[in-house]
Amino acid sequence: MKFNKLFSAALLLTVATLPLTTSCNDYLKEKSESFIGPDQVEDSKEGVDMWVTGVYSNWLDDMFRWSEFPRVLEMDADYISGPDWLFSSLGAGNFQGESALDKMWKGPYNLINDANMAVRYISQMKGVDEAYKNNAIGECYFQEAFAYFLLVRAYGPIPYMAEDVSNSGEFMHSRRPVAEIYDHIIDLLTKASSLMYTRNNSNYKTGHVSAGSAAGLLAKVYATMAAAAMPAGTEVTVRTGAPYVTEDGKKHYRMPTAETFKKTAVEGYENMDAQALYKKAAEWAKKVIDGEYGSYELTAYDDLWKHSHCHDAEMMWGVESTTGDATYCTNVHTYYSGYKKSKGSPFIESGGWIGCTNNWYHLFDDQDYRITKGVRHVWRYYYQEDYNGAFYYPQSWSVKITGMDADGNYVREPDTEYKKTGMNYQYNQSSECLAFTTKYDDVDDDATQYAESFWPFLRYADVLLIYAEAENELGNSAEAMHYLNIVRKRSNATLMETPATKTAMRSTILEERAKEFACEGDRRWDLIRWGIYLQAMNAIGGRDDANINKARTDRNLLYPIPTDEINVNDSINSNNPGWN
Known part of the structure; x- marks a missing residue:
């Protein structure tokens, strides 16, 4: 494995100065300028904290600072x-032409x-x-486990490192x-779940991962393996289709239509036992739900x-992250929400670019x-x-906001709350008008x-839906629906009755995940593990709402290994299929 040697060498000098990623705070703002080597870190709780902080x-x-993350997890869905x-x-699916994917490989391996x-x-x-x-x-x-989880889903077979480079001397x-x-x-x-404090332990530090985090992630890992191991031909229904229809030369949004896809085999998972893995997913998710690793609950919406x-x-x-720190910052707020001309201003100066499509928006009650x-x-x-001026969304709100239908024909007076503003409202079929999240x-x-921002990689809602998924595949559809409805109830969604078939329930849970975890970097990986990524992407018909190319081929199932890794690492002789 080839590492960025300059980064590794620098780490040996700065281990005591690095801040903790998931924690809110003060020491994110007060970074020491001293430099010490690893052998100089004192044998104390403070020394332990320095090492853990260096990892986080x-x-x-590294990864979020330059905005490669979360883009590398999010934009191909x-x-x-x-x-x-x-x-x-x-x-657009040309992964080898994307420099950000170098960080997808090197970042987790540095970690x-x-x-x-x-x-x-x-x-x-x-x-x-x-x-x-x-x-x-x-x-x-x-x-370490989470880094491998990111890598194996993205690249398939990958190198494993049992030791750090400074101890083993091995880069390849x-x-x-x-x-x-x-x-x-x-x-x-498994070891982490038994070693870490639960979040209810008085010694647990707010913002850190805990025993429950490990147990919850373990449930997600098992569910990922299980879905990927399900037999080819397993059916999953997705609501999808071309974003617009054209009538009399004008484009109008269309409602997504249900299409049933047959799963293709996911390479590398063929010999795994899906039912056994779903039993493990259900087991670990239920341990979290039952409080064996600390108390968890959904936050009010x-x-x-x-x-x-x-x-x-x-x-x-x-x-x-924290606000305004040049080193320990992210662009999450800028990319998804945008920053204003001045504090409290109604006008977005820049950003607010990434959003969801009409197909996604119309999945909801x-x-x-x-x-x-x-x-x-x-x-x-x-x-x-x-x-x-002002933009509005969705297009179907045209009458209530402007008084006119999508073709520009006057229908009635707009709703009072919009009329009284006196603003010139507009909608168009471009990246300016998407379903932008407020998360x-x-x-x-x-x-x-x-x-400042918080990017959630694992939420308790995920554990509940993993449990629902596993129970459905194990034949317990009523149990599955109960936990699915817990998530839906929090969002004021209509509570559902158990579908007649396992396939229908499977599809309902997958759709619920698309709704609940939108703009959290999860959708591509759900489509991949279910073996329906190519079908779902190509069902859009080529171009999405903002004219982004969504056509995909087999090579898009895995990311390409960075070229410089192939060139330098003598133990890796070829790239993933379809990539040079």
Whole structure:
């Protein structure tokens, strides 16, 4: 495995100065300028904290800092869209032409290397009680496992590193089979779940991962393997289709239609036992639900995306940044919400680019909070100030907002709340008018490009839906529906009755995941594990709402390994199929 040697060498000098990624705070703002080597880190709780902090910091002072994350996880999916200049090669399916994918490979491997080194040094400490050391080691195991989980889903067979480079001296590792990598992930998470504090333990530090995080991720890992191992031909229904219909030369949104896809085999998972894996997924998810690893609950919808609630029990693992820090910052708020001309201004100066499509928006009940509150319906860009303009969404709101139908014909007076503003409302079929999420809106200063953000990688809602999925595949559809409805109830969605078939329930759960985890980097990986990625992408008919190319071929099932890795690592002789 080839690493960025300069980064690795720098880490040896700065391990004590790096901030913790998932924690809110003060020490994110107060970074020491001193430089020390790993052998100089004191044998104490403070020394343990330095090592753990160094591992976590990879997320901000590496992967999220330059905005490659979350784009590399998010932009290649059926329900996500945005401007072509932002989606570029990645969004159009030309993965090898996307420089950001280098970080998708190198970032997790740098993290794995640092986690291995931290475990090695923490294990040697004599002046720290075992519980504290074990918790720290468990946190490192979790981070390492999560990095491998990102990599194996994206690249298939990948190298495994048992030791850090500074100890082994080995930079080159061959790719290992998918099943073997999952064995390592399961081992790491199983150990982490037993080593870490629960979130109810008085020693647990807010913002860190916990035993429950490991158990929840383990359920997700098993469900990923299980779905991928389901037999070819397994049916899944997705509501999809071309974004617009053209009538009399004009484009109008269309309602998505249900299409049933037959699963294709997912390479690397063929010899796995889907039923056995779903039993493990259900087992681990239920342990979390029953509180064996700490108490978890859903946050009320009105609080769910407030930054002050990013450490609620629902948020089991995520990456948090602070405002305005040039090193430990992200562009999450800018990309999804946009920053304003001035604090509190109604006008977006820049950003607010990434959104969801009409097909996604029309999956919801009309009263579902995830679109009534979770989608931006009226917004204004800086260039609309001169003519008192504003955009609106969706197109079907045309009459209530403007008084005219989608063809520009007068129907009636607009609703009072819109008429009294006197604004010139407009809608168009472009990246300017998408279903933009409000998940990342809440910040202290909405006029800064690098506002604080929390990117959730694992929520308790995910554990509930994983449990529902597993129980359905195990033949317990009523149990599955009960837990699905817990998630729906929180969002004021209509509670559902159990569908007549396992296929219908499977499709309902997958659709619920698309609604619940929109703009959280999950959709591509759900389509991949279910073996319906190509069908779902190509069902759009070529171009989406913002004219982004969604046509895909077999080579898009896996990301290409970076070219410089192939060139330097003698243990890797070829790239993934379809990539040079």
